[in-house]
Structure formats: C-alpha cells, structure tokens
Amino acid sequence: MGQSGELTYCPRCGHRLAETLLETEDRPRLVCTSCAYVFYQNPRIVAGAIPIQDGRVVLLRRGIEPRHGYWTFPSGFMELGETAEQAAVREAKEETNLEVAILSLLSVYTRIEAGTVAVVYLARVVGGAPQINKEALEIATFLPQEIPWDDLAFESTRWALRDWVRRWGER
Ligand SMILES: [Zn+2]
Structure with missing residues (x-):
C-alpha cells in the first residue's frame, strides 16, 4: 500500500501503478505501467x-x-x-x-x-x-x-x- 493508502503495485503483474488520465475516463486512474491494468477504486x-x-x-x-x-x-x-x-x-x-x-x-x-x-x-x-x-x-x-x-x-x-x-x- 502507498502512503495515502492506495495500492502501489499492479494486482495482476506486480509492476508499479501510476496515476494516469485515460482518454475514456473523466478522472485519473491508477494504471499499471507494464500491463495497462486499470485499478478502479470504488466504495x-x-x-x-x-x-x-x-x-x-x-x-x-x-x-x-x-x-x-x-x-x-x-x-x-x-x-x-x-x-x-x-x-x-x-x-x-x-x-x-x-x-x-x-x-x-x-x-x-x-x-x-x-x-x-x-x-x-x-x-x-x-x-x-x-x-x-x-x-x-x-x-x-x-x-x-x-x-x-x-x-x-x-x-x-x-x-x-x-x-x-x-x-x-x-x-
Ligand atoms: Zn500490471
């Protein structure tokens, strides 16, 4: 877990997640820098x-x-x-x-x-x-x-x- 409590590493491949604004999204998401997995955070x-x-x-x-x-x-x-x-x-x-x-x-x-x-x-x-x-x-x-x-x-x-x-x- 990162300092603010969010996940730091991809749950699928273990590489680092980075906050990324995707074209299809209206807000930044945590996206895997290796496999492009989008880690959605929901209630x-x-x-x-x-x-x-x-x-x-x-x-x-x-x-x-x-x-x-x-x-x-x-x-x-x-x-x-x-x-x-x-x-x-x-x-x-x-x-x-x-x-x-x-x-x-x-x-x-x-x-x-x-x-x-x-x-x-x-x-x-x-x-x-x-x-x-x-x-x-x-x-x-x-x-x-x-x-x-x-x-x-x-x-x-x-x-x-x-x-x-x-x-x-x-x-
Ligand atoms: Zn990944």
Missing part, C-alpha cells in the same frame, strides 16, 4: 440490520477497532457470493448471536470520507439469545429515548437510528 458496501424486539432496538458496544467501545447495530462488509440481505443477517448472528429476519430496507447511507455505502435494513429477532463475543463488549436493547446518541460508533449509525426513531414515532 465498499457495508450491510447492516437493526434488530427490533418489542419496539426496542438491539445495539452492541464494539469490541474491535475502529470505534472500540462505542455503540452500533450489527453491520459489516459484504462478502462476494452473498446478497446484502444475507450479509446483514450473517453479521447480526456473528456480532450478537441473534437470528434475525429482514423486515424492510431502512435506507442507504454514504460515508464519503470512509469510502463506504451502508445498506441498512430493519429486522425482527426470530431466535437466539444475545451473547457477547470479541466483536461485542456488551449487547443491550433501547427504546428511542434511551439511545446513547453521544456514544454511537459512526455517523451512519446516528443517521440510521435517527431514521428508525422517526419511523417508530409514525406507528
């Missing part, structure tokens, strides 16, 4: 499920960096070979031990500075019992008025919970 997709149980939201306190010790709902990077819904359900199981079923899409949140797009679903808890693990120091449920707004992990956590609270109020 990564995060999938998350907000588990709801009796009108309360299930949150976990992160046991890993970044934002160790701060609250969020289960979410994580999608893997190849799964749908966004499957990724959200998988992350919920991994991070809380809860089995959830997707109810609906809440919304999609772009964090430009992080280069991520979060696809966030509302889900209901259908099985399992909350269990702490290396990714979760603590797991707890909150009513809208109990959400620890000052101790949330990410901007997108706040945006999504704000949208959940808004919907909760509409019921």
Whole structure:
C-alpha cells in the first residue's frame, strides 16, 4: 500500500501503478505501467440490520477497532457470493448471536470520507439469545429515548437510528 493508502503495485503483474488520465475516463486512474491494468477504486458496501424486539432496538458496544467501545447495530462488509440481505443477517448472528429476519430496507447511507455505502435494513429477532463475543463488549436493547446518541460508533449509525426513531414515532 502507498502512503495515502492506495495500492502501489499492479494486482495482476506486480509492476508499479501510476496515476494516469485515460482518454475514456473523466478522472485519473491508477494504471499499471507494464500491463495497462486499470485499478478502479470504488466504495465498499457495508450491510447492516437493526434488530427490533418489542419496539426496542438491539445495539452492541464494539469490541474491535475502529470505534472500540462505542455503540452500533450489527453491520459489516459484504462478502462476494452473498446478497446484502444475507450479509446483514450473517453479521447480526456473528456480532450478537441473534437470528434475525429482514423486515424492510431502512435506507442507504454514504460515508464519503470512509469510502463506504451502508445498506441498512430493519429486522425482527426470530431466535437466539444475545451473547457477547470479541466483536461485542456488551449487547443491550433501547427504546428511542434511551439511545446513547453521544456514544454511537459512526455517523451512519446516528443517521440510521435517527431514521428508525422517526419511523417508530409514525406507528
Ligand atoms: Zn500490471
């Protein structure tokens, strides 16, 4: 990786990549100086499920960096070979031990500075019992008025919970 975090060497042939403005592109790309491979850099997709149980939201306190010790709902990077819904359900199981079923899409949140797009679903808890693990120091449920707004992990956590609270109020 280069100093600014971008790839320096071609993933295909190992030669050096150089920032190049190609005729077919509207912005400079990292292009291999040997085999002309174009290394496109695009946002990564995060999938998350907000588990709801009796009108309360299930949150976990992160046991890993970044934002160790701060609250969020289960979410994580999608893997190849799964749908966004499957990724959200998988992350919920991994991070809380809860089995959830997707109810609906809440919304999609772009964090430009992080280069991520979060696809966030509302889900209901259908099985399992909350269990702490290396990714979760603590797991707890909150009513809208109990959400620890000052101790949330990410901007997108706040945006999504704000949208959940808004919907909760509409019921
Ligand atoms: Zn190359």
